[in-house]
Amino acid sequence: MKRVAGALVSVLLALTSASGRETVAPPGFEVVATGVPRPLQLVLDRRTLIVLGPGARGDSAGEVYRLDLGALPVDVSRLPRVRVPFLDGRLATLGSMALEPVSRELFVGEENGARVYRLDAHERLAPYLDGLRRLPGGSALTFDGAGRLLLVDHADPLLSPGEDRPPSGLEHLRDEDYRGPLIFRVTLDPTLPLPRRLDRMPPLFPRHWGGRAGGAMLPRLVAVATVGDDLVLTASSGVVYRLAGEQLTPLATLPRGQYLRINMVAGLDGTTYVSGGFSIGYVFAIKKDGSVVTLPGPIGDPQGIALGADGYLYVAESSLHRIIRIRVAD
Numbered sequence: 001m002k003r004v005a006g007a008l009v010s011v012l013l014a015l016t017s018a019s020g021r022e023t024v025a026p027p028g029f030e031v032v033a034t035g036v037p038r039p040l041q042l043v044l045d046r047r048t049l050i051v052l053g054p055g056a057r058g059d060s061a062g063e064v065y066r067l068d069l070g071a072l073p074v075d076v077s078r079l080p081r082v083r084v085p086f087l088d089g090r091l092a093t094l095g096s097m098a099l100e101p102v103s104r105e106l107f108v109g110e111e112n113g114a115r116v117y118r119l120d121a122h123e124r125l126a127p128y129l130d131g132l133r134r135l136p137g138g139s140a141l142t143f144d145g146a147g148r149l150l151l152v153d154h155a156d157p158l159l160s161p162g163e164d165r166p167p168s169g170l171e172h173l174r175d176e177d178y179r180g181p182l183i184f185r186v187t188l189d190p191t192l193p194l195p196r197r198l199d200r201m202p203p204l205f206p207r208h209w210g211g212r213a214g215g216a217m218l219p220r221l222v223a224v225a226t227v228g229d230d231l232v233l234t235a236s237s238g239v240v241y242r243l244a245g246e247q248l249t250p251l252a253t254l255p256r257g258q259y260l261r262i263n264m265v266a267g268l269d270g271t272t273y274v275s276g277g278f279s280i281g282y283v284f285a286i287k288k289d290g291s292v293v294t295l296p297g298p299i300g301d302p303q304g305i306a307l308g309a310d311g312y313l314y315v316a317e318s319s320l321h322r323i324i325r326i327r328v329a330d
Contacts (some may be wrong), residue, residue, distance in 0.1 A: 173190030
């Protein structure tokens, strides 16, 4: 099956190249990289754009490409890449990625999985966190201004049958299983043994939520970004929330649709950019006042996004196997 999937991706890449579609971008966008099999996640490490994808053959947990911003546009198929092998028999693939701002190490998470790994400067992968319930793809990982790792998780005993206890801090719900979103904030501590167990840590949110019905009332949060001291979170319904302290309040509502494997990034002016992911072929800019601006489109399966110091927003146009960019700031 994996060989068939890999063959299909190769055929799609060939068809895209043959049709010349890689030279056509939505108005205002320019193509800066082609030949990337299904790019999923983007982060910027100074002048290097890091791309995470599943690879063309389907025989690894993921592939990492590093693109020099000074050498764009580029055909990525001609560049070296780091192939991340499956680490165990579960064949879990990587679907989220964040850059630690001091060490410049990558943290990558299993899509719909239970683990987060650290990829160091020598491309060595090691488990860092275990015990998540259901980590989504997209912007499920990010770092705040203090260098703490933020994670979006989802607890549901029906989806995580291996759970034998509720999240730490919610033990009073032991007889009434909590189902709903969990937001964690983890301070990196090199003195602690790895992997660290997230199911033994209290969540940042919710803190005092009561019962099964209460958890069900919370939105299905799928992505997180930081704006100052606050968090901005997007639900699968397209409602965007601000989390200040323990208060979760609506900030904006995106066009109607199902938002899966979406990505978020915030600019210095407080504008938050959200990609539409699988189903919504646009990228949205959410201002601090909650107003929503739709960037040009449609875009072929927009997933990973990264905002550069050069004022460009980089977008992984996954279904067309390329990276495009648009200037959003001077």
